[in-house]
Structures are given as C-alpha cells and as structure tokens.
Amino acid sequence: GAVVSQHPSRVICKSGTSVKIECRSLDFQATTMFWYRQFPKQSLMLMATSNEGSKATYEQGVEKDKFLINHASLTLSTLTVTSAHPEDSSFYICSGKQGTNTEAFFGQGTRLTVV
Amino acid sequence: GEDVEQSLFLSVREGDSSVINCTYTDSSSTYLYWYKQEPGAGLQLLTYIFSNMDMKQDQRLTVLLNKKDKHLSLRIADTQTGDSAIYFCADHSGGYQKVTFGTGTKLQVIP
Numbered sequence: 001g002a003v004v005s006q007h008p009s010r011v012i013c014k015s016g017t018s019v020k021i022e023c024r025s026l027d028f029q030a031t032t033m034f035w036y037r038q039f040p041k042q043s044l045m046l047m048a049t050s051n052e053g054s055k056a057t058y059e060q061g062v063e064k065d066k067f068l069i070n071h072a073s074l075t076l077s078t079l080t081v082t083s084a085h086p087e088d089s090s091f092y093i094c095s096g097k098q099g100t101n102t103e104a105f106f107g108q109g110t111r112l113t114v115v
Numbered sequence: 116g117e118d119v120e121q122s123l124f125l126s127v128r129e130g131d132s133s134v135i136n137c138t139y140t141d142s143s144s145t146y147l148y149w150y151k152q153e154p155g156a157g158l159q160l161l162t163y164i165f166s167n168m169d170m171k172q173d174q175r176l177t178v179l180l181n182k183k184d185k186h187l188s189l190r191i192a193d194t195q196t197g198d199s200a201i202y203f204c205a206d207h208s209g210g211y212q213k214v215t216f217g218t219g220t221k222l223q224v225i226p
Contacts, residue, residue: 006157034214043203044158044216093158095214103146104207104214109157 002028004096006107013084013114021079021110023094030096033077034104035069038091050077084114117141119206119217126223133191135220137204140185146207147180148214149189153200161189161202191222199224 003026013019023033032051036044048064050056050071058064066088068080077096081088091111097104118140127133139147148163164171164178164187171178177190187204204217 009157036216043218046215103148103163106150106158106160 002026002096002098002105004030004094004105004107006094006110008110009108010111011113013112015085015114016083018080018082019084019112021081021092021094021112023077023079023096023107025075025096025098025105028096028098028105029074030077030098031074032097032104033069033071034095034097035067035077035079036093036095038093038109044093047079081112084112086114088112089114117206117215119204119215121202121204121217121220123218124221124223126225127194128225129194129196131194133189133194133198133222133224135189135191135202135204135222137187137189137217138185139187139204139206139215139217141206141215142185144185144206147178147187148203148205148207149176149178150203150205150216151200152203152219158203194222194224196224196226198222 005024035047038044047062048056048058050069052071052074056069071077093109095104095106121137144166149161150158151161162173175192179188201219201221203219205214207214
C-alpha cells in the first residue's frame with residue numbers, strides 16, 4: 001500500500017511553545033488529509049479534514065486557531081499546535097488519500113508531551 | 116453523525132481463534148478497515164474490505180461483512196501472544212470522505 005510518513009514520532013515541548021507535526025505522502029498525491037487525536041485508552045477522534053489548497057474543515061469542539069493545519073501541496077500537510085498546554089498532550093495521527101472513493105493511509109503517529 | 120461500536124475487551128487462549136466484532140451506522144460506507152495498535156505505537160493497517168464484498172481472507176485473518184446488518188468482524192486464526200493489542204475497526208464513508216474509528220477492542224492472548 002501507499003506510505004504516509006509522519007514525524008516526529010515523539011516530541012516533548014515546554015508549555016507555551018508551538019510544535020509542528022508533518023505528514024508526507026511518499027508515493028501518491030494526497031488530495032485530502034485527515035488529522036486525528038487519540039487520548040489515552042480512547043479511540044481516535046477526527047480533528048479536521050483538509051483538501052489541498054483549501055482551508056481545513058474542523059470538527060466541532062476543535063479550536064482552529066490552536067491547531068493550525070496547512071495543506072499547501074499534494075504531498076505535505078502540517079499540524080501546528082500553538083501555545084501548547086499539558087492538556088494538549090496526546091497522540092496525533094494523520095492520514096491521506098487520493099481522490100474520493102479510495103482508501104486512506106495513515107502515518108505512524110506523533111506522541112506529543114507538553115511539560 | 117456516524118457511529119462505530121466495538122466491544123472493549125476480548126481474552127482468548129493461545130492457539131484459539133479470536134473474533135472481534137464491530138457495528139457501524141453509516142449506510143454510505145465504502146471501505147471498512149481493521150487496524151492494530153500495540154502499546155505506544157501507531158496504527159498498523161491489518162486489512163480492509165470494500166463494501167461490495169462479503170468476505171476477505173488474508174493468511175490468518177478473515178473479515179466478514181454483513182452490510183444489511185452493518186456488522187463487521189475480524190477473525191484471527193491460531194491466535195498468538197504477539198497478537199495482543201488493541202484492534203480498531205474504522206469506517207470510511209465516501210460521501211463524507213472521512214474515516215470514523217470504533218472504540219477499539221483490547222485483545223489479550225493468554226499463553
């Protein structure tokens with residue numbers, strides 16, 4: 001299957017700083033990227049959906065000014081957690097897909113710890 | 116909105132078969148996935164089934180889809196201790212272009 005490379009896999013940052021997570025589709029053009037968040041012992045919750053070249057669509061309850069998503073190219077999407085706080089500590093996973101009725105491919109995830 | 120449900124926990128003995136069940140609500144599902152997540156790790160895609168299929172077999176894994184009842188199952192034959200993990204089913208709704216995950220089933224394999 002296709003590959004989505006996500007990094008960093010782990011990051012520790014100080015409270016108040018910003019962290020950028022990158023997802024790259026290595027062998028396909030990701031026209032749509034999804035960003036998920038997973039709280040401990042819980043399932044993955046969709047945060048936002050972005051189509052290349054357009055503004056991301058955020059799910060209800062997700063602060064768009066805090067979780068900045070950029071999808072400027074067909075192979076790269078970034079999630080920036082701004083002014084991070086300890087409650088932002090979580091596991092973040094991206095997935096990308098090409099086209100409409102196609103499968104989505106997931107990155108390996110980023111474990112963010114805010115201290 | 117879309118809802119995907121799974122039982123939270125399953126315990127089996129090594130060598131037995133495991134069956135993990137999942138129900139979903141969206142009738143416009145196109146793909147249904149099974150993912151494995153080991154402690155502290157990301158998601159590993161195990162298998163997926165297209166919505167016009169009833170069954171898919173891949174080595175020790177068998178996926179059954181009952182589209183009428185919106186029920187999906189994953190059978191792991193000859194379960195091994197290395198199969199211990201959390202298994203997520205996920206529903207890709209083509210109309211909404213997003214993937215909704217189930218709550219995850221923690222599989223414990225007893226030696």
